[in-house]
Amino acid sequence: MKQKFPGLFLYFLLAIFILNLLQANFTQLLFDEAYYWYYAKDLAWGYFDHPPMVAWLIALGSVFFEGELGIRFLSCVLSIGTMSIIWVLVDHPKKRDYVSHFFVLILSMTLVHAYGFLMLPDTPLLFFTALFFLAYSYFLKNPGFLAALFLGIVMAALMYSKYHAFLVIFFVLLSNLRLLSNPYAWMAVAVSLLCYGPHFYWLYEHDFVSVNYHLFERPNRPYEFFDFTLGYIINLIAIFGLTFYWIYQALFKNNDDGLFPRALRFVAYGVLIFFLVSSFQRRVQTQWIIVICIPAAVLVYNYMLNHGQTRKWIFRMGLLNILILFFLRVGLVYEPLFPVVFETHGNKTWTKEITSQVGDIPVVFENSYRMSPMFSFYSGNISFSLNNVWYRENQYSIDKTEETVRGKRVLYVSKYLPDRDISFTMPDSTLFYGVYKDPFISYRKLRTEIINISSMDTEIPVIFDLYNPYPFAVPNDELEFGLALLDSYKQLIEVIPIKAEPSEDYSPLIASEAHRKFQFLMPELPIEEVAYVKIVISENGLRWGLNGIKTEID
Structure with missing residues (x-):
């Protein structure tokens, strides 16, 4: 053990682990953590917003501990695992001389620090990104059956963590296109797809709900430079805090030779460019770019070991970062210290x-x-x-x-x-x-889809299909229908109540798993900005539901 990890490294690791356990136990949940705990109450191969890894980890951690610590226990374990893997990935003879600098670098990264005790999808994403680079480095040195098996399993685990993980795999492939002619690389892909098969099947069973939401259904809004692109640039600074200048300088100046450093650079640069382009279309959240922290940590630490000035400044500013972050960590538990009311409070x-x-x-x-x-x-x-x-x-x-x-x-x-x-x-x-x-009484799973809307003619009846997925019949007289108007960014403009009549023989009940056709006359649309419409339902006086598949209008 000490050959790979010096004693001082292990002491730091133990101290961080104990501190994170205490923080995990005494900090009330984030809202998202509570949502993923809700996932974990019903384990599955997939969930609406994310793949299932975060739910599996919460369920496993809750076997050992109750309450907040049970939810976060494995985040503490994965955190020290991530740090250990990054240490192994750094191949430099002087690294044992600067153990404290290594931990200052890692712990000064804002979200890496936070995900040391918070259980969110990005927590396993960080760990399995580091493990993926370890598996890839092993594959480069020893291509063969075992290396391909290891790499394939880790790729699947990475994708089970978060869909953004695809960018890591894609940019590594882009850094070494010779992999396309390597049979062991294809074997790794086959193993990964086999392991990921249950999630594909879950997506199929649920009409690819996650894919549709993230790619097609998520609302957006008009481009705003200050909130979108400038906001993205601010996120790039926030993710590294006071060390951002020296970290980016080291990241872009690192020119280590070899396929592995090349892969690290391709992932870091590729993710940064991908989300820069995305920022011209939508707001980019800070955690979406967190995967760059793994290749950045390896490349920057290598650069620090060769450049004393950079090492000195990252160490100094990193300590200030850590002091601020520890102050905020105390504030997560002790509310008066935190500058604003936060979601772990009250x-x-x-x-x-x-x-x-x-x-x-x-x-x-x-x-x-x-x-x-x-x-x-x-x-x-x-x-x-x-x-x-x-x-x-x-x-x-x-x-x-x-x-x-x-x-x-x-x-x-x-x-x-x-x-x-x-x-x-x-x-x-x-x-x-x-x-x-x-x-x-609610029937929020009723689904509607407009069948004919080729014309906006107010004299031609519009027909829509109503599907009842429930194992029981739904009364017609409990339902009211509305026409939801959406703009080109899929933002709701308003809902217009409509009088919909059955277009076939009337029945007071909509049978279980049955389709029923209704028709109505299209009202005059009061707003020119309408780009999509869909049929929504109010059952028993509840506010209009999310029932309809949107239909683009001319």
Whole structure:
């Protein structure tokens, strides 16, 4: 062990691991962590927003510990694994002389630091990106059956972590096109596809819902330089904090020879360029570029070992970064230290405020896949996110949670209720209202698709198909229909109620797994910016749902 890892390295690693365990235990959940905990309650080969790795890790960690520590335990383990792999990937005779510089470099990277104790999809993404580079370096040195098997399994694990992982694999291939003629490389691809097969099948069974959402259904807005492109540049600075100048300088000046350093550079540069281009179309989130931290850590540390001035400045500014990050880490637990109200603050308080008024009855949150799992985690109550046309689909749209609240007395929570039975305030001072519904009945999985809309003629009936996926019949008289108008960025403009009549023999019930045709006359569209329309449904007076497949209009 000490041949690869000097004693000082292991002491640092142990201290970081213990610190992360303590942080994981005493910090309340992020909303996204609660959402992935909700994933883990029903293990599957896929979920609406992401592949399943984050859910699997949460489920496994919860075997060993309860509460927040159970959710985050394996993030702490993967974090020290990531650091250890990066250390191994650095091939430099002087690296043992600068162990403290190595840890300052790694821990000064903002999100790498944070994902040392937070359990999000990017946590396994970082680990398996590092492991992928380790597998690739081994493959370059010893191409053969075992190397291909190892590389294929790691590629699958990488893709099970997050879809963005494809960029890592693609740019490594681009750095070494000779792999296309290497039979062992093709074997690695075959192994990867075989391991990833269950997720492909899950996507097929769920109508490729994740792919459709991320590529086609996600709303956007007009290009804004300051928020999109300038925001992306600010993210590039934020990801490295005060060390950003020296890290990028070292990253771009590193000219180490060989296929492996070339692969590291291709991934780092490729991801940066890919998301720069993307920033001209949509807002790029900081965590989307986090994979560059792995190749950057290897390339920059190698450069630091050869250049004293760079080593000195990254060490100095990195220590300042770490001091700031540790101050913020304390603030995640002790609220007065944090400069703003953050999402790890007060979740137990607002949850308790609700349960003290409603007891253990289920709670339905309007348009909040964030609040619903957080409430369920800290209260133990059943909860559900009822998504409508002003929001977006999520895991609650495709799983069976709706069945746990249908027909029951529930508290319906929204910011927009005209009347209320209870109210409560979130830590950021947002006021929410709750009203009892008894019984609560929703049919959010009903699906509609316009069949003929070749003309906007208001005299020609428009026909749409209504599909009932439920194992029971749905009453016609509980449904109202609306025409949702969307702009070219798929943003909702408004919903126009329509009078839809069955275009075939009338039946008061829509049978289980049956299709029913309806027709209506297209109203005059009041806004020129309308680019898409879709049919939405209000059942039992609930706000319009997310039922329809959008149809482009001329």
